[in-house]
Amino acid sequence: MKMEIKGPRGEPGLLLRAGLALLLAALAAGVALVLVAEHEHPGLGAIVDAELARSGADNPVTAVLLNFRAYDTLLEIAVLTVALVGVWALGPAPRIRESTPSPVLLGMNSILIPLAPLICAYLLWAGASRPGGAFQAGAVLAAAGVLFILSGRRPRTRLPDAPPRLGAVIGLAAFLAVALGVMSSGRRFLEYPVELAGALILFVETAATLSIAVILAGLFIGGRPEDEP
Amino acid sequence: MSGGFLFAFAGLGLLVIGAWALVLRAHLIRKVLAINVMGSGVFLILVGSGSMDGGAVDPVPQAMVITGIVVAISATALALALVLRIANATGKPALPEDQDRDLMDEEGR
Numbered sequence: 001m002k003m004e005i006k007g008p009r010g011e012p013g014l015l016l017r018a019g020l021a022l023l024l025a026a027l028a029a030g031v032a033l034v035l036v037a038e039h040e041h042p043g044l045g046a047i048v049d050a051e052l053a054r055s056g057a058d059n060p061v062t063a064v065l066l067n068f069r070a071y072d073t074l075l076e077i078a079v080l081t082v083a084l085v086g087v088w089a090l091g092p093a094p095r096i097r098e099s100t101p102s103p104v105l106l107g108m109n110s111i112l113i114p115l116a117p118l119i120c121a122y123l124l125w126a127g128a129s130r131p132g133g134a135f136q137a138g139a140v141l142a143a144a145g146v147l148f149i150l151s152g153r154r155p156r157t158r159l160p161d162a163p164p165r166l167g168a169v170i171g172l173a174a175f176l177a178v179a180l181g182v183m184s185s186g187r188r189f190l191e192y193p194v195e196l197a198g199a200l201i202l203f204v205e206t207a208a209t210l211s212i213a214v215i216l217a218g219l220f221i222g223g224r225p226e227d228e229p
Numbered sequence: 230m231s232g233g234f235l236f237a238f239a240g241l242g243l244l245v246i247g248a249w250a251l252v253l254r255a256h257l258i259r260k261v262l263a264i265n266v267m268g269s270g271v272f273l274i275l276v277g278s279g280s281m282d283g284g285a286v287d288p289v290p291q292a293m294v295i296t297g298i299v300v301a302i303s304a305t306a307l308a309l310a311l312v313l314r315i316a317n318a319t320g321k322p323a324l325p326e327d328q329d330r331d332l333m334d335e336e337g338r
Contacts, residue, residue, distance in 0.1 A: 009329040012253045020252050024245045031244075035237050035278060043279060043287035060288035061295070069292060076296045083303035087310045135299050212299070219306035222313070 056197025058129040065133065066201045070190045074179060077172045077208055084168050084215045093223030101151045109151050116144030124209050128198070134171075134205040138212025145217035164214055164225055171211025175204050233281035240273025255327035257312040261305060268301045 005016045048060050048068065055063035065073050120137040127133030178200050179190045187193065192200050218225070247267030251260055272294045279287035316322040323332060 009331070010255075010327055011330055017253065020249065024248055027248075028241055028245050031241055031274070032238065035234070035241075035274075035281075038278075044289040045279075045285050045287040048288050049285075061292050064288050064292035065295065069289070072293065072296050076300055079300050080303045083307045086307045090310050090314050133295075135295055216302070219303060222306070222310055 054194050054197070056192065056194070056199075056201050057127075059127065059131065059133075061131070062127050062133050062201070066204060067192060067197060070179070073208075074172075074175050074190070077175055077211065080212065080215045081169060081172050084218050087219055087222065088224040091223050093221045093225055099152055101153070105147075105151055106153075109147050113144045113148060116140055120209065120213075124205060127205060128202070134208040135212060137205075138209045139216060141209065141213035142216035142220070145213060146220050149217070149221065164218060167210055167214035168218060169211065171204075171208035174207030178204055231281060233277045233279070236273045236277030237281065238277075240270040240275075240277060243267070243270030243273065245270075255323045255330040256332045257315065257322045257324070258309075261308045261312065264308070265301065265305060268297065272297055 005013050007013050045060075048064060051068070052058070052060060052063055055067040057063040057066065120141045123132040123137040123140060124134065125132075127137070178192075182192055182200075183189060185193070244267050247263045247265075247270060250263035251267065254260060254263065275290040275294050275297075279290035312322050315324075319325075319328065321328055321332070323330065
């Protein structure tokens with residue numbers, strides 16, 4: 001192989017590979033050094049534990065997600081919403097062929113889909129004190145939606161005429177409303193009042209669960225639904 | 230040394246493998262997969278480094294990783310939709326500078 005960056009048809013040459021290997025080896029060595037050198041560092045667990053009682057949640061991960069670092073979560077829901085808008089902007093959803101689904105899928109759906117909202121609600125509620133929370137609950141609900149889409153069946157009764165775009169933005173809207181609403185009493189952006197923190201977190205998480213479910217299922221469809229402009 | 234080290238160094242390995250494939254492979258779906266492998270590596274490094282002293286697990290990196298997983302999923306979905314559009318528009322799921330490459334050559338395996 002000749003020493004060049006690109007081969008005749010644009011394949012990566014030896015020089016490119018060697019350079020990349022050197023770069024990645026340097027990166028790996030650097031990160032490994034940091035990992036070995038810094039492993040005595042105590043981390044933030046003690047600070048989280050000390051402030052946990054004022055956060056409105058008993059589970060430290062939920063407290064970090066929805067209170068101490070709520071900024072991350074707010075922007076994360078914004079990323080999800082923007083990703084869905086991006087996918088919708090690329091074109092309409094590909095048509096799913098009408099076909100007879102396998103009886104195994106239909107049988108499994110008839111058990112799993114009714115259970116999904118129950119599991120979703122449990123995960124959402126459990127998030128306050130145990131592992132769980134909006135993302136896990138939303139993912140379960142979205143999985144039920146994906147199973148439903150895969151089965152090729154359509155609901156016989158008309159669903160309420162709420163367009164998917166409302167479901168997609170409600171999480172971001174509720175989170176922003178709470179984040180800005182607490183500012184009216186002289187607090188900073190996203191600084192919940194201590195006595196209301198639990199209720200506000202539950203409200204934000206419920207709206208976020210709905211949005212995450214709609215957005216993940218919408219991303220699975222891979223395009224704009226036909227009834228959306 | 231504890232389990233956290235194992236996770237962190239396994240994650241470092243995934244990060245390097247993913248970065249290698251991201252630069253060298255031409256097929257866009259391979260690039261998307263490579264970014265996902267890199268992301269998994271970063272998550273392992275974060276979670277592993279949060280539990281290295283053998284004591285209580287640090288909740289802050291865990292929360293960051295939960296956030297990261299959801300962002301990675303949505304970014305992957307958007308990337309796949311873009312790959313489909315590129316493949317439909319150019320007839321080949323590759324970037325313009327890779328249009329002449331054979332996507333199924335011996336490095337493809």
